[in-house]
Amino acid sequence: MLKEFEIEPLLKDKAPHQTKAVVAMSGGVDSSVAAVLLHHLGYRVIGVTLQLYGSNANARKGACCAGQDIYDAKRVAEGAGFSHYILNYEEIFKKEVIEDFADTYMRGETPIPCIKCNQTVKFRDLLQVTKNLGADVLVTGHYVRRLEHNGEVKLCRSIDKSKDQSYFLFATTKDQLRLLRFPLGGFYKCDIRKLAKYFGLQISEKPDSQDICFVSKSYSETIAKLVPQSVQKGKIVDTNGKVLGEHNGIVNFTVGQRKGLGIAHNEPLYVIRISTENNEVVVGPISALMQKKILLKELNWLEQPKEGMEVTVKLRSSHAGSLAAIYPTEEKGKACVILNDEYFGISPGQACVVYKNEQVIGGGWIYK
Incomplete structure (x- = not known):
């Protein structure tokens, strides 16, 4: 079975048994398989799981990095027989990801917290942990390829285009890419699940993470708790400034939105922009978008x-x-x-x- 899952050596000048690899384990199928596969190939694996919001008991079921995920990651490491550490990064995550998420919405923009998380907590901070542990590389279960030729390193899309995560990793720097490894980028998700079953992992059928990990019920409710002023009422206006209705908080609207505007009009209207200065939602025809x-x-x-x-x-x-x-x-x-x-x-x-x-x-x- 393992012959079907040959990967490029993590380091060209070191044998697996000489290579210490920190694996970021979220508790999902992908990072678990990456860690166990490397362990079976003889690498000196250290599993690391970040506790990002363990005190948030209302985190949405199926989101990544919840309490159950930490338990699943620990169980996988114990079953395979490699070291595993849980690091509490809740304060950093709250400041750099959750608060940034709310601030971005309050600027009338649409945030992508998963990129911010990769950019800060997962790569910047985990790479420092990797160095502190004296490890050679940091491994993740992302579906993306890292190609190296004549000392030049490139980041490329995954073989499995339906799972490709390269969009979320664009902020990865050259220095970070030198230490990062993505062993799953050359495989399809269905094959990774087969490998999980081969290794006897109880999470082989665990669903993929959905949506934003720290959102409990809805984006608007989460932001309203963080920034109460985000639900102040205001005007809905057309592109000429004519008042068409009233909104119940700019946090409930995003550019391109059509449904849920709460106004009647003789043609379909879309959110064109959000004016945070005037607390207004500007709507117009699709041509304006x-x-x-x-x-x-x-x-x-x-x-x-x-x-x-x-x-x-x-x-x-x-x-x-x-x-x-x-x-x-x-x-x-x-x-x-x-x-x-x-x-x-x-x-x-x-x-x-x-x-x-x-x-x-x-x-x-x-x-x-």
């Missing part, structure tokens, strides 16, 4: 694109991708993306991830 020009900030490049370079961009995780050209702007650390064709509902706060064929060359956060 079609755009070709996007401005990006907080750029991260694994490979610096040339001016006018033709690329493919993903504007949300479910987006198949659009052809575009990318240009620098006069402002340092920002860029302009011009799409070949108009795209519906581009939302500030989302990530624009830039690809050259299968390779992730970087990206940035949409701000306009």
